[in-house]
Amino acid sequence: MKFSNLHQHTNFSDGKNTAEEVVLSAISKNMESVGFSDHSHTSIDESYCMMPSDYPLYHAEIDRLKQKYADKIKVFKGIELDYYSTVNATDYDYIIASIHYLYEGGVCYAIDHTLQDQLDYIANHCNGDKNKFASDYFNLLVNHVKNVKPLFVGHFDVITKFGLFDTDNEEYRKIALNALKETIKYCNVFEMNTGAISRKRRTVPYPEKYLLEEIYKLGGEITLCSDSHASDTVDFYFSNCVEILKEIGFTYFLKFDGEKFYKQRI
Ligand SMILES: [Zn+2]
Numbered sequence: 001m002k003f004s005n006l007h008q009h010t011n012f013s014d015g016k017n018t019a020e021e022v023v024l025s026a027i028s029k030n031m032e033s034v035g036f037s038d039h040s041h042t043s044i045d046e047s048y049c050m051m052p053s054d055y056p057l058y059h060a061e062i063d064r065l066k067q068k069y070a071d072k073i074k075v076f077k078g079i080e081l082d083y084y085s086t087v088n089a090t091d092y093d094y095i096i097a098s099i100h101y102l103y104e105g106g107v108c109y110a111i112d113h114t115l116q117d118q119l120d121y122i123a124n125h126c127n128g129d130k131n132k133f134a135s136d137y138f139n140l141l142v143n144h145v146k147n148v149k150p151l152f153v154g155h156f157d158v159i160t161k162f163g164l165f166d167t168d169n170e171e172y173r174k175i176a177l178n179a180l181k182e183t184i185k186y187c188n189v190f191e192m193n194t195g196a197i198s199r200k201r202r203t204v205p206y207p208e209k210y211l212l213e214e215i216y217k218l219g220g221e222i223t224l225c226s227d228s229h230a231s232d233t234v235d236f237y238f239s240n241c242v243e244i245l246k247e248i249g250f251t252y253f254l255k256f257d258g259e260k261f262y263k264q265r266i
């Protein structure tokens, strides 16, 4: 089975390697395709994203790699679009819709970056109630997905990254599951994201298993993504993901052909 990864960062944003190094690594791993998805420019925090002046360079380089390696691997040009960004969707082969910030009272909380940002948001805007934070995050995600109609939804439950939530907690689960039912109305493809495992922050992919089970029940579909920030983790944990999907009942995951998804039987 040949793998494909549509969530890959490079040194155009906060990744370590060049796009070409990633392509060469993906070829060496016998992958079918790799899609680049560097971070869209977010003016509220420019520390990790592409700058507007990077966009033409990004386009030129990914287009060059598409051509150069056309006989070895398919290369796609995507973007990981944050809620606090706008891009011209037609410039890209696909868009991933992700939330990285909550922005309230002129303050930017990088909720997938530090636990402290999450705690500050909860103290300043939720009267200490972390489930209110969960609701705010998921509401923004649903809106974002509704607005941009992405190819798939990025790291659905990323707010669990720092262990703040007991994900067995009934109230939290209810919020997450309701959000899933809303999100799937606008986009029924979710990435199974292994990025936090490769960076040793988690031991399981996003979305967590109970959410994957709900996606399966609701007729949603999955594409495997490494959210990799280096060339050597481009297909990280994908074989394990396939086993998890099979356990749940999935009989395929999705791969992209540049225009649409098709099924990879498992
Ligand atoms: Zn992200």
Ligand SMILES: [Zn+2]
Pocket: 007, 009, 080, 227
């Ligand atoms: Zn990412």
